[in-house]
Amino acid sequence: MIRHHDYADEAAQAEALADAVAEALRATLAGGPARRATLAVSGGKSPRRFLSALSTRDLPWQRVDVTLVDDRWVSADDPDSNARLLRDTLLRNAAAHATVLPLVDLASQPAQRADALNRGERPAQPDVAVLGMGEDGHTASLFADAPEWQSAITTSARWVAVHPKAAPHARISLSLSALLAVEHLFLQIGGGEKRAVLARAEQAPGENAISKLIGQTGRDLHVYSFA
Numbered sequence: 001m002i003r004h005h006d007y008a009d010e011a012a013q014a015e016a017l018a019d020a021v022a023e024a025l026r027a028t029l030a031g032g033p034a035r036r037a038t039l040a041v042s043g044g045k046s047p048r049r050f051l052s053a054l055s056t057r058d059l060p061w062q063r064v065d066v067t068l069v070d071d072r073w074v075s076a077d078d079p080d081s082n083a084r085l086l087r088d089t090l091l092r093n094a095a096a097h098a099t100v101l102p103l104v105d106l107a108s109q110p111a112q113r114a115d116a117l118n119r120g121e122r123p124a125q126p127d128v129a130v131l132g133m134g135e136d137g138h139t140a141s142l143f144a145d146a147p148e149w150q151s152a153i154t155t156s157a158r159w160v161a162v163h164p165k166a167a168p169h170a171r172i173s174l175s176l177s178a179l180l181a182v183e184h185l186f187l188q189i190g191g192g193e194k195r196a197v198l199a200r201a202e203q204a205p206g207e208n209a210i211s212k213l214i215g216q217t218g219r220d221l222h223v224y225s226f227a
């Protein structure tokens with residue numbers, strides 16, 4: 001079920017989404033004093049303001065593991081790195097106490113790294129994830145033009161390597177099945193074009209990741225948007 005939360009502007013969206021994600025983390029951590037929570041967030045341009053707002057929320061951040069739903073195969077200092085965005089925005093203020101679990105290891109190759117993450121225990125399956133979406137309907141790094149597309153949307157493995165044709169950089173990404181298994185799932189979008197892409201995906205099944213996610217989810221997907 002899609003739950004729409006619409007805001008007048010990006011600032012209002014960012015604050016409201018930060019409140020909702022903090023609440024989802026609190027609900028997860030209420031499972032007991034030994035319970036940890038795994039939060040996976042997106043990169044790209046959209047989440048900067050939201051991540052900065054989330055960094056100030058009052059939470060037992062020392063019990064939170066933070067990772068990404070996807071990253072680009074670049075160094076952690078590259079301007080295109082989603083890990084760099086995380087470091088520059090979320091991992092400050094109260095959230096500086098969180099544990100960060102990076103995805104990219106340039107000593108390896110994306111497919112090898114995905115295999116290693118799939119064999120390891122951490123990052124665990126996210127309890128809370130905040131997705132973004134491109135105007136081509138990709139979410140995380142599930143690109144329909146990538147040679148790995150069919151396997152990324154059908155595999156039961158959690159992490160997949162992706163080589164998009166049109167977008168820059170090889171990627172590592174959560175698979176569709178991993179996104180479908182997230183208990184508290186949010187989507188952050190802004191602008192008329194992205195709203196139109198989402199509306200089309202809600203109306204009819206299509207060959208992109210957001211459409212597949214909406215078509216198959218059995219849980220609530222909370223969409224935070226502004227015009």
Ligand SMILES: O=C1O[C@H](COP(=O)(O)O)[C@@H](O)[C@H](O)[C@H]1O
Nearest residue numbers: 042043044045046132133134140
């Ligand atoms: O490549 C990516 O794109 C999407 C959307 O990014 P945006 O710049 O349009 O906000 C993002 O959600 C994903 O994490 C990123 O790697």
